[in-house]
Amino acid sequence: MKTINIMADVFAANKAAARENRDWFARQGVYAVNLMSSPGAGKTSLLEALLKDCAGMPFCVVTGDLATDNDCARVRRTGVPAVQVNTGRGCHLDAAMVRGALEQLKPAGGIVFIENVGNLVCPTAFDLGEDMRVLILSTTEGEDKPLKYPTSFEIADVVVINKMDISRFVNFDLEKTKANIRAVNPKCRIFTASAKTGKGIYAVKQHILKSALGKIG
Amino acid sequence: MKTINIMADVFAANKAAARENRDWFARQGVYAVNLMSSPGAGKTSLLEALLKDCAGMPFCVVTGDLATDNDCARVRRTGVPAVQVNTGRGCHLDAAMVRGALEQLKPAGGIVFIENVGNLVCPTAFDLGEDMRVLILSTTEGEDKPLKYPTSFEIADVVVINKMDISRFVNFDLEKTKANIRAVNPKCRIFTASAKTGKGIYAVKQHILKSALGKIG
Numbered sequence: 001m002k003t004i005n006i007m008a009d010v011f012a013a014n015k016a017a018a019r020e021n022r023d024w025f026a027r028q029g030v031y032a033v034n035l036m037s038s039p040g041a042g043k044t045s046l047l048e049a050l051l052k053d054c055a056g057m058p059f060c061v062v063t064g065d066l067a068t069d070n071d072c073a074r075v076r077r078t079g080v081p082a083v084q085v086n087t088g089r090g091c092h093l094d095a096a097m098v099r100g101a102l103e104q105l106k107p108a109g110g111i112v113f114i115e116n117v118g119n120l121v122c123p124t125a126f127d128l129g130e131d132m133r134v135l136i137l138s139t140t141e142g143e144d145k146p147l148k149y150p151t152s153f154e155i156a157d158v159v160v161i162n163k164m165d166i167s168r169f170v171n172f173d174l175e176k177t178k179a180n181i182r183a184v185n186p187k188c189r190i191f192t193a194s195a196k197t198g199k200g201i202y203a204v205k206q207h208i209l210k211s212a213l214g215k216i217g
Numbered sequence: 218m219k220t221i222n223i224m225a226d227v228f229a230a231n232k233a234a235a236r237e238n239r240d241w242f243a244r245q246g247v248y249a250v251n252l253m254s255s256p257g258a259g260k261t262s263l264l265e266a267l268l269k270d271c272a273g274m275p276f277c278v279v280t281g282d283l284a285t286d287n288d289c290a291r292v293r294r295t296g297v298p299a300v301q302v303n304t305g306r307g308c309h310l311d312a313a314m315v316r317g318a319l320e321q322l323k324p325a326g327g328i329v330f331i332e333n334v335g336n337l338v339c340p341t342a343f344d345l346g347e348d349m350r351v352l353i354l355s356t357t358e359g360e361d362k363p364l365k366y367p368t369s370f371e372i373a374d375v376v377v378i379n380k381m382d383i384s385r386f387v388n389f390d391l392e393k394t395k396a397n398i399r400a401v402n403p404k405c406r407i408f409t410a411s412a413k414t415g416k417g418i419y420a421v422k423q424h425i426l427k428s429a430l431g432k433i434g
Binding site for chain 1: 283285287306334335336341342357358361362364365366367380383387
């Protein structure tokens with residue numbers, strides 16, 4: 001019982017911080033996108049593809065990892081400002097960490113992309129105050145993941161099925177995967193893409209832009 | 218500070234349960250192997266490959282997932298007894314969950330394989346009382362994972378690089394990956410394998426058997 005009370009405290013503190021972020025985003029006119037996935041599903045590659053030719057656009061990125069600033073360095077090469085958060089042993093970003101990074105980035109309007117720690121479980125439980133939750137599933141992970149990690153798929157606004165370029169080498173069943181996603185989340189938008197070849201990226205980008213523009217006013 | 222004290226309590230409780238498991242394993246003459254990886258890296262496939270033609274051997278399996286008993290059903294088809302633990306929203310197995318499953322399986326000697334929840338962060342922090350920690354990294358996840366998730370690689374006794382059959386389709390750099398593993402853990406044994414084709418499985422199996430037999434007496 002102790003564990004439950006303990007976690008309730010942690011979640012309550014995060015909830016308050018997320019609420020502050022949400023107010024702050026609204027005041028700054030910022031649209032925040034939280035990208036979540038397993039390690040290696042392609043969060044950074046997807047960001048690189050989405051941000052290609054976007055230097056000068058009102059975009060910025062917060063990258064989360066236990067260690068290294070590799071992801072941040074990769075994103076910065078697109079010309080879009082980015083800040084790395086290292087969580088040490090921490091398995092997710094929380095709202096306070098995101099706020100700390102944004103105080104460095106100082107976005108005035110535009111879109112903030114938050115690349116969460118690679119983990120298909122824990123980030124689900126930590127609201128960052130974001131407007132959109134994008135879950136990335138790669139074809140190499142298998143069709144059963146929506147059923148086995150339902151909490152992540154339940155909260156997604158958008159699911160991007162990435163690594164479609166190698167789907168045939170892993171006998172990936174797209175229809176089965178979509179049906180499994182639909183079983184836990186009938187409402188989310190599903191996109192197929194390859195961050196590597198760029199196929200399908202345009203549609204994802206359009207959807208994010210459209211949703212962000214919809215927040216204006 | 219509160220969070221730190223809180224987590225210290227959770228870890229202390231788990232540590233005590235892990236110590237009990239360790240004593241219990243010693244009394245039963247059981248060798249316990251904890252398999253950890255990202256979602257979809259191939260823990261269950263590797264188990265299926267390792268347990269092929271092993272019905273009747275003194276082996277049993279505990280599979281951990283948030284939801285579904287798919288993995289357990291797959292393992293049972295090898296003829297080896299298995300019990301599923303569903304963690305709900307929980308991101309790892311803990312020592313008490315494993316003990317609960319083993320009280321159903323009642324192993325008298327032999328090897329217990331514990332398939333942890335797919336997560337490259339949290340299971341690291343929860344000792345299950347196991348004798349061997351096997352970390353599975355698939356070629357599709359990228360060469361940088363040992364540097365980005367160092368805590369998981371640090372504690373591994375064995376790293377199995379899986380999905381070698383599709384390594385060329387993802388431009389996987391084996392030497393770079395091995396160097397990155399060595400950078401965080403100079404001592405672990407590294408194997409390359411494909412659970413799908415079976416290549417490399419024999420060496421992994423021999424290593425586990427040899428280590429388990431070394432515990433006798």
